Amino acid sequence: MKSSSDQxxxxxxxxxxxxxxxxxxVQVIIRFAHRTxxxxxxxxxxxxxxxxxVVTVPDEEFVDVVDGVISLGGDGTMLGAMRLVVGRRVPVLGVNHGHLGFLIEVAPSELEPALERMAEGRYTLEPHSCLEADDVTAFNDIVVTAAEPLSSLTLDLEVNGLRHGYYRGDAVIACTPTGSTAYNYAAxxxxxxxxxxxxxxxxxxPMSGISRPVILGKDDHVVLRNPSGDVPMLFSVDGTSADPLQPGAELSVRLRTDAVDIVRFDADTHLQRNRVKLSLLDLPLRPDQLVELIPQPLREQAERLRQTFPQDPR
Structure with a gap:
């Protein structure tokens, strides 16, 4: 998003x-827009x-004319916004109306000052990669599973034109760095x-075949092939069901770097908060360090409550 002189x-x-x-x-954004x-x-x-x-337009016109996108929801809404503008380098700002919000830095109470900081150019852009598989795009992950519940799948793996064996188990996850903290992390x-x-x-x-995770680079081309002659498989893109992977069909997967830019105000604090959400901290934090990870409006609210209801000295 541009500086204030271009608003x-x-x-x-x-x-x-x-x-x-x-x-x-929405009303906070409308007031900001009227003012600028x-x-x-x-x-x-x-x-x-x-x-x-708010003026509404068809989807295709929306993508063509926006200079920036503001996502009001959780990570699912944010991922949808990112998929919509992939490749256009349109900045995406997330406002967390969901639950955990791994991708999202701004709470609704922080939206107004965040918009002011954007108008003043006091933000950075964080590039995110995606996976492209045939005609679908995933910023989190692509997951292949058996079509029948409680059944295992067999899936062949090919990397850069060479066969690398097969998977046999409940599912196979292909994930980006962003999606590595989702289903991939749980698995x-x-x-x-x-x-x-x-x-x-x-x-x-995994029951047999390839049993360990593999990390691949941006130039690697992966093919996941359904070797069955009669059993389809299911696959999902960022948690949304896609068309089945039919018998004998294959899924061609590549990484696309710098596909979308996300607006960041304090990347370090955002990363620390996500570490707490994931319980990935190597060492326990002191109380004063934990407080630093709490959004400022919540800190102020807690301080007002403390002053209103002081602890009983007994």
Missing amino acids: RHLTLGLMVHPDRPVLDS GAAVIARECDAERVGPD GGPVISPSAPAFALTPVA
Whole structure:
């Protein structure tokens, strides 16, 4: 997003959660836009959730005209916004109306000052890679599973045109550095630094064949092939079901680096908070260190409560 002198030419696009209330945040954004001369639009499918003050446009027009996207929801909404603008280098700002919010730095109470910081150019852009598999894009992961519940799959692996054996187990996860802290992490896979141009393949509950995670580079081309003659497999993209992987069909997977830029204000604090959420800290933190990870508005609220209800000295 541009500096304050360019704000009058900005068009901000809103992506909103399908059912969580976000109108308070929408109104904050509208006031900011009126004050700076920016325009605010949303997709036609979100018209009821953003209210009558926001102009709505068809999806294809939305992607073509936005200069920045503000995601109001959780990580799922954020991932949808990222997939929508992949390759356009349109900055995406996340506002957490969800739960954990690994991708999202800004709480709704922090939105107004965040917009002011953006207008002043006091932010950085954090590039994120994605996986491209045939006609789908994943910023977290692609997961292949058996079509029948409680059944195992057999999946052949090919890397850069060479056969590398097969997987047999519950599932196979292909994940980006961003997605390495999701299902991949729960399955015992490696956590990959966001700065690494790499992706991982992790088997879930392997029974035979390849039994350990593998990390691959940005130039590696992976093919996952269904060797069955009659049994389809299922696969999902960022947690959303995709078309089945039919018998004999293959999934061609590559890493695309620098696919989307996410707006960051304090990348170090955001990383520390995510470490706490994942319980990845090597050493316990002192109370004063934990306090530093709490968003400022919550710290102020806690201090007001402490002053209002002082502890009983007994």
